[in-house]
Amino acid sequence: MYEIYETKERVMADNEAEAEKLRAFLRSNRTFFINLMGSPGSGKTSVLIHTINRLKEKYRIAVMEADVDSSVDAETISKLGVKVIQLHSGGLCHMDADMTARGIERLGIEDIDLLIMENIGNLVCPAEFDVGAALKVMILSVPEGDDKPLKYPLMFTVSNVMLINKIDALPVFDFDQNKALERARKLNPEIIAFPMSTITGEGVSEWVEWLDKQIEDWRKRL
């Protein structure tokens, strides 16, 4: 079961200030918030499913599915037994901090340890809007090509983690993992990369274990 919430954009003076306010609230609530981004079809929902399944015994998880339209993903995620809300952006290509804050209020996260937003499939707009997350994770899938950091630099610049997804398809595509990583690191030397496949399961443990450690460390620092 999940609700659909139409989050129309309001004109906000300062998205950064809103995002900081939200981040402070999430810290006080001890809720670790992940902003998950990537192109349409890069595998955001599949990565989410794997991540939830591995962590749902340890953390109380909630998900915000942001979409221009449709509720396909919320329907899928709600079957995992975690709290889900579907946010509709009203045609917009991104979520901003205000829309996120209203989504969070609507969802209710008092008892939530880990909150994940699956952002709208897009490499441009979501990179521009801080939504108050503790961790920004972007997915680059093999079929998209290793030149994406050159074409969508901001996404790679602002993300903490780059998941190189669909590595099972490497034999069929001309994708050089080293080149992709090199290009991303030129923009953002701190970016952490995890190659993975949600089909074969390869690399999923490395990502989930790392994430688990991040959440633990973050909670210790609070």
Added chain:
Amino acid sequence: MYEIYETKERVMADNEAEAEKLRAFLRSNRTFFINLMGSPGSGKTSVLIHTINRLKEKYRIAVMEADVDSSVDAETISKLGVKVIQLHSGGLCHMDADMTARGIERLGIEDIDLLIMENIGNLVCPAEFDVGAALKVMILSVPEGDDKPLKYPLMFTVSNVMLINKIDALPVFDFDQNKALERARKLNPEIIAFPMSTITGEGVSEWVEWLDKQIEDWRKRL
């Protein structure tokens, strides 16, 4: 050789009116204009290369490469011996009619029969902005999944043509062509689909021959 032009957005009262003005100008100049859209990594540049190579003996072709940043695609296309300009959107996720008009003015198209704009890789914003094209072509690539019409309905609603690209990868992905087409046709019963692979070349002739016929018919009607 190509130029890089920074097309910053100007506040325009009415994008539709601008687009109609541009469309009228292109008709008077007998220039058939295609707006090519699709996700990052869906294969826009590869489709463009195949299309240009098959039609460049018959038509005088020019290309506008729109990107948030970088000039990778303009560099590739300029090697084909057609006129190219690189347009930078200044961070925006789409081109509008005014930006397009200024790009066209800068490029110079007096002697051009076929003008193609490779829009910014994105399934949301480019769908919202009429840029004055005679034909809107969108690419859905197999690795993106057959559910994309559900999630990005406007793109499928406004496009005249859907190229189902990377069909060589069908064995590796769970992609149902009939489902994709059915979902797109539910939004837009008029949409014309061409399955293709720019790797194996399968389906490319069908698309190019159809396009050639459209251009001929359009010119006859002028």
